[in-house]
Amino acid sequence: VYSELKDKVAVVTGGSKGIGTAISERFGKEGMKVVINYHSDKEGAQRAADSVKKNGGDAVIAQADIGSEEGAQKLIDAAVDNFGGLDIWVNNAGMENQVPTKDLSLDDWNKVINVNLTGVFLGTKMALRYFTDHNKKGNIINMSSVHEQIPWPTFAHYVASKGGVKLFTETVAMEYAKQNIRVNAIGPGAINTPINAEKFADPEQKAITTSMIPMGRIGDPEEVAAAAAWLASDESSYVTGITMFVDGGMTLYPSFQGGRG
Numbered sequence: 717v718y719s720e721l722k723d724k725v726a727v728v729t730g731g732s733k734g735i736g737t738a739i740s741e742r743f744g745k746e747g748m749k750v751v752i753n754y755h756s757d758k759e760g761a762q763r764a765a766d767s768v769k770k771n772g773g774d775a776v777i778a779q780a781d782i783g784s785e786e787g788a789q790k791l792i793d794a795a796v797d798n799f800g801g802l803d804i805w806v807n808n809a810g811m812e813n814q815v816p817t818k819d820l821s822l823d824d825w826n827k828v829i830n831v832n833l834t835g836v837f838l839g840t841k842m843a844l845r846y847f848t849d850h851n852k853k854g855n856i857i858n859m860s861s862v863h864e865q866i867p868w869p870t871f872a873h874y875v876a877s878k879g880g881v882k883l884f885t886e887t888v889a890m891e892y893a894k895q896n897i898r899v900n901a902i903g904p905g906a907i908n909t910p911i912n913a914e915k916f917a918d919p920e921q922k923a924i925t926t927s928m929i930p931m932g933r934i935g936d937p938e939e940v941a942a943a944a945a946w947l948a949s950d951e952s953s954y955v956t957g958i959t960m961f962v963d964g965g966m967t968l969y970p971s972f973q974g975g976r977g
């Protein structure tokens with residue numbers, strides 16, 4: 717627990733399940749006040765909010781499509797109206813689907829880019845405006861992926877969005893560094909969340925994924941949330957523009973394990 721986080725206000729996009737819920741719950745343990753954004757799963761968001769309160773924090777839920785400017789506006793309004801301000805904005809919402817690139821429809825391309833990349837831009841812009849208008853130090857955390865670095869055939873739109881998030885994060889971090897607004901990304905590896913539920917339910921698929929992880933296991937959403945709490949805290953006060961990989965070593969060229977090659 718980082719004592720300075722108590723009573724800080726955070727927005728978490730896509731908080732109704734998976735990593736977004738785990739980050740909200742962790743922020744609850746830190747005694748923070750959290751706006752939990754959801755797109756369609758109101759029950760999931762409500763469960764996450766109840767859990768934040770049980771953990772010692774406060775929470776409200778807010779429906780919004782983060783791929784739209786009105787959506788991002790709704791979330792900053794929810795933070796200001798309910799909790800009187802904003803300290804930390806987490807752009808977590810994301811989606812993926814698997815299609816060979818030659819068959820990838822423009823509609824699928826646009827959907828994934830809209831949530832994963834445009835959503836990060838719009839959330840970041842709202843947060844930056846709030847921090848600069850109020851002359852406040854600020855903290856933005858973007859959920860990238862190991863796939864900002866590792867190519868992933870049949871997920872071209874997803875990797876394009878995450879590669880975009882990487883350089884967007886670095887650029888905005890540099891642009892606002894003097895105003896003491898820190899902007900970082902987290903790059904999860906394979907994490908046990910609903911996005912992977914189908915894949916990891918198949919033992920063969922799960923074994924293939926696990927073989928690509930030096931630590932030999934799938935990660936838990938709480939392990940990603942721990943990185944978010946550290947990046948949100950003053951313990952990371954001199955850190956900006958990084959992607960913190962939380963991946964059990966997946967980005968370390970695991971095919972070289974055991975001295976192969």
Ligand code: NAD
Pocket residue numbers: 729730731732733734735736753754755756757780781782783808809810811831859860861862903904905906907908909910911912
């Ligand atoms: P998830 O599918 O469990 O949750 C994604 C959340 O985003 C959901 O709550 C969903 O409702 C929300 N969302 C989707 N479209 C939205 C929109 N238009 N507006 C608002 N919210 C929207 O997935 P997760 O595994 O928890 O993933 C969270 C983030 O972590 C994503 O950005 C994902 O790309 C990234 N990530 C996940 C993994 C993993 O292995 N699980 C690995 C690398 C990166």
